[in-house]
Amino acid sequence: MFSLDWIYYAISWILLTWHSAWDAIGVPVGAVIGTNWAWILAIVFLVVTVRVILFPVFVKQIKSQRAMQALQPKVKELQEKHKGDRETLQKEMMELYRKEKANPLMGCLPMFLQIPVFLGLFHTLRRLSPDNQGKTLYGWTVDQFNSASNATLFTAPISGKFGSTADELSRLGASTGTVKVVAGILVIIMIATTYLTSRQMILKTGWAEDPQQRMVQRLMLYGIPLSLLISGAIFPIGVIIYWVTNNLFTLGQQQWVLRKFPPPPTAKSTSAAKSTSGKGPVQPAKAGGLFGRKAAQPPAKAPAVAPKVAGPKPGAKPVNPKKGGSKPAKRQG
Template sequence: MDYIYTAISWMLLRWHSVWDAVLPDGRVLGTDWSWILAVVFLVITVRVILFPIFVKQIKSQRAMQALQPKIKELQAKHKGDRESMQKELMELYRSEKANPLMGCLPMFLQIPVFLSLFHVLKRVRPGRTEEAKTLYGWTADQFDSAAHAKLFNAPLPAHFTSKADQLADLGGSGVTVKIVAGVLVAIMIATTFMTSRQMILKTGWSEDPQQRMIQKLMLYGIPFSLLISGGLFPIGVVIYWVTTNLFSLGQQFWVLRKYPPPKMAAATGTSYKEMSERSGSAASRNAAAKPGPKNPFGLGSGSRSRNENKTSPNGKPNLNKGKKAEEGAPPSTETRAPRPGAKPARNKKGGPARRQSSG
């Protein structure tokens, strides 16, 4: 790792020399701006070097998004046969020249830069030997200048959890360091969240469960981990991280306009708002499809139509209409069979005349 430490130190010292020649001597607002700008332009230099790789990453991501329908077909075709599915997926990636690992490459390449700057700034503190001061291409004067550099009177090598004896060596106040470091860590967490959210809002949530889990990890997991570990980072490293996030926000804004996601991927992606609207509409459909209470009297549609006929235009039951219907009905022709041995029934008065018996 020494060669990486030397390369990062060389870029940092070159930018410090440039700004030290441009800016006036002394601190302004309790800040050594030549060192602050050296860290900022170290970020810009690294990101410009990695920009071609970043473009390849975006193109690879767009190719993967365009392949999602074919990937889903293979997953459905080889459901339960993971080995066959992996073989066909690799063949598909090879034929379409898509690399699923390309999306992580720029992030992995920035990790050594971050760790190198963390190591370099952590060792920059007063009281070091002359031999230690001249490691990684530094001179003793550059080392002493960086060890006493401050941002709003907070030493750059200090961090939120620095102890009193460490702050005494650096010439810093505990309250000042906690305020400056705390504000920077909060900005670092917020910009890290915004960087992930910006991409998800444009491309939507992935339909693939594994990809969606990675998106959630990037959106929530990394900011939460920074909430715990951010207090251990030197202020100079936090400045580097915040600058990286701000650069990423601008770079992603340009990329999303230059290389918009495929319409198919944007259509299948699901945002927070769409997810809530879908769940709400599904609940409404379920409520609408739920059957109503059954007719307690077991009446069918025919019974309802007869009851509706007995209702007057003003909504009250039409009893007269029911009576008229009963009066107009033909008399029943049903007769009971006579019991054995019973006398024949005589006709009542007003009935048909009896037949005269002959003789």
């Protein structure tokens, strides 16, 4: 059977290294405001360590999404061409992705790579209990294990869960009400930040034309946050701290990367930009106007006014216009 011990040892090593670093700096190991800050910061910087290691993968994810966006016009052509023939459409699209070296599932890769870290931390914190004091696991010393077992966040043990029974919490020496309040608030923050990370990406890149990729986007935006309503009750508080910190880190990292690698302009955004900037040609309004109303007609020109004829000068004889002007002068004789 495949063993995951190597994951537990790796996560424990990172966690204990950061805890020793904060302890050496002078961060209080004992509870301050009901919180063992050295252990809380160790979990926070476990996230930082993992995200720094996975940063190249995150950049590849963004580049893959840009490649998928560039293929959207071709994907739309295939959808129009094979409308009603789903099997042929899927084959043509897979061939297009293979030819252009694009992967619609690349957007989920960073999340998949973090699953072992999440499981390793979940497995480790689940074993932090006064019942197991005096034991060691995955490279921990007895003192480190005992210290982590008694670590708290606002007096709630980091190994406690929203769904913990009263008997389990009594063995941890914790108040049931306190654990449920702290864990409940963290679960709400976890769900909200999980939703915001997916929403931030979709707002910047838009919904995909590919049905398969759109389904992945909907799963990320709605499915995962909703699933946390149930699974969040069984997560230890320390694991929820990890998840919330990871989401906040993701929001900041995505904001930076999306500015560094902005989405390619689409045809709609380009035409809209031209019309609003005033640089593009202005098209004449079509007949029918907006909402089917008649287009406004240009104002009619005023009739031309005949130019005024200057009157005779003072003292001059009047001129009869019918005779064609003044009489010719008499010859001198």
